[in-house]
Amino acid sequence: MDAATGKGTLRFITCGSVDDGKSTLIGRLLFDAKSILDDQIQALVNDSRTYGTQGERIDLALLVDGLQAEREQGITIDVAYRFFATEQRRFVVADTPGHEEYTRNMATGASSAQLAVILVDARKGVLTQTRRHSRIVAMMGIRHVVLAVNKMDLVRYDRAVFDRIDAQYRAFAADLGFASIQSMALSALEGDNVFTASGNTPWYRGPTLMSYLNAFEIDAPVLAASFRMPVQSVNRPNADFRGLCGRVAQGEVRPGDRIKVLPSSVQTQIASIVVWQEELEAAASGDSITVTLRDEVAVGRGDMLVAADDPPEVADQFEARLLWMSKQPLLPGRAYLFKLNTQEVTASVTDIKYREDIDSGSQLAARTLALNEIARVNLSLARPVVFAPYSDNRTLGGFILIDKLSFETVAAGMLVFALRRASNIHWQALTIDRAARAASLRQSPRCIWFTGLSGSGKSTIANLLERRLHAQGLHTYLLDGDNVRHGLNRDLGFTEAERVENIRRVAEVAKLMLDAGLIVLVSFISPFRADREMARSLFNEGEFLEVFVDASLAACEQRDPKGLYAKARRGELKNFTGIDSPYEAPLAPEVHLQSTSTAPEMLAEQIAQRLEIKP
């Protein structure tokens, strides 16, 4: 155990194609490390009779395949974490799924690992999944790989087979940037070269898997890396104590150290490091602590405390690598939540530079991303964040994207570098501002956003409302979906991705018009909730009115003023909202109009009542 104190816990993953024997290998490690206890062995014997794939023998894979569905189907679905210890150190091993559809779980296992054991079936050699997993392993920042050529017993321990696979893999992995690749000739089932050197492979000169894992040196953190601590929360039990809680992401900290609070850049000093009823002399990377500061400065969750003489970069535009993890495709322009350590801001992908073919590594053009696809993208954030490139520090450069409506985790990403664009194109501060323009027009600018099915009466009502406002002497503009598609958006079609871009452009135009002091009426089907929320987020509180023009699909279809429903039903029009493309009704619109039962004049009047547009 004392030796374990020196080596530190080793976190590693096993991965590889389905049926390469990952679960069996972990079962073997646990079994031979005596981490399997008597009652678990008895349960294993029973389970092997029911579910086993090894005939009369114990099926070691059943030790790790814990879910009923996995045991019945004989496959690993979800990542499992296992713990064992030797005289040398503690181990945490993530057993990750081989099936392509569960790749996101594999990336999850890889994110916290320092080493990857990639299994290859000696009979099959390097497969698509082997390449795919190796790329994910490399992308997640794992720099050391064990190539475990497994099932050597099934190729009569043939050295030529081993050498061929070793050469094949090294050729493939040459440009993945691994610091080391250790190939091993194994049989997890028979135990060859797992714990003890096998007499079946006299030609094999490498270490056993266990001796390699015991001796493995974890990459030391960069020497003298400067202090960084994302603030998780503010601890203020009474007026005398104000502590900042967080986990040190890099470097060391001591009382008296000069620090900066980012992004505000305010400087102060560390007064004390408090942990329970004692104060610490110092804390280092990985420690959860509470610090107090010399001065009363504004700090909150999402800020970062950093060494004053070596602050990290702050930026809002990035190039990043992205692994898409949702069944819903990535849509450029759509607003997602971006979470980077304790910083959470709205972000969107402005450009997919290219999709990376996971098999060949070649760069492909893409307009969206589907589940398990990897791409290099440009990201734009609503406000700047403090960061370091992922290759320097996983905590400061690894992020997730969260869908704003379902709250599903849709992507994992790694910041590569900040785009200079943001810092070079400064916002031009204009002398005549929005308030001045609005005042000269003597009105309060508004964005009135009409949404509803085609044929629900949006344009009719918007038109009536504009006439009424105009008659009052107000300055208005009506942006109509059809009209805008003839000009500004003539390059866009009707796929989901293009609809998102369509709405993004119109929302930005409406925003400029609001700046100009106008009352803008926007009449667009705008079928997706997330995009209307994105539009709303561009405006100040109270400036944006969502008007839901509610008519049943049947009513709209019967009306069919442009004959579009008939066309769509005949299959001549693809992606038509309500027919083969969904409409997501607003949950809490400012104005909800039932357009089938009331005359459009009355409905326009209803909206006018809601508007308070005098300055």
Added chain:
Amino acid sequence: MIDHRGLRELESESIEILREAIAGARRPVMMYSTGKDSSVMLHMARKAFYPAQPPFPLLHVDTTWKFREMVNHRDRMAAESGMELIVHTNQEGLAAGVDPFTHGSSYYTDVMKTQALKQALDQHQFDVVLGGARRDEEKSRAKERVFSFRAAGHRWEPKAQRPELWNLYNTHIHSDESMRVFPISNWTELDVWQYIAQEDIPIVALYFARMRPVVQRAGTWIMRDDERLPLAPGEVPQMRKVRFRTLGCYPLSGAIESEASTLDQIIAETFAARSSERQGRLIDSDQPGSMEKKKQEGYF
């Protein structure tokens, strides 16, 4: 003997998780069963938010069949920490006389633990529930997330779990959904004991070997904590030197014969153990895929 560096890594990770859970919570609560894992959790919660009080109450689901010493320890620790303690019992189950003997351990656990827990969570509108489950306890728990998402009705869907990368936790939920959070997911039984020794954390005396009145049931020793435990005709409880590796309802918690009466001896025994700690838990093996089924229904 104690791996202080390993424990410090584990403690720091757990405290980070506790703070993340609270940062994203509307109304958090911590499960407190008084067992060794709960004791570690309570200790770390107090550390994580020191000098403030942990910003949540403790919840104990009392089946009325807990060891008397556990109930005493619970009240003592709540008083010492100054934290609010909520004790909830399924009153309908109690009125119906549901017990572990006549109704079987599976039905009993569902009514007095799972249903009781859901009642308490609904009644108090808790959205984030901190628990002391560990991945090394049981196979389906090895697959559990640190932030385990529960759909409406507290249901656990293994396939609806969110990927957890790095130490980044997606804590967002809708109003009818909830999160179960397991800060000591990556600890082993041995880690727990070593941490208790290192930090000098008070624990229930039932973990230490003592002479106790026991009867043999299903190959394990059951302690007769009170006269409600039915005896077979002619059966007389015998005094044996036993201790418990896990604690729950006394008629369902098997004791092991042991001489370990100090923490050091417990640690040495855990090191050398040839059976798993949940071996004494009768409810884990009462049906195939037992734990997974109980979890889907909302068991902790």
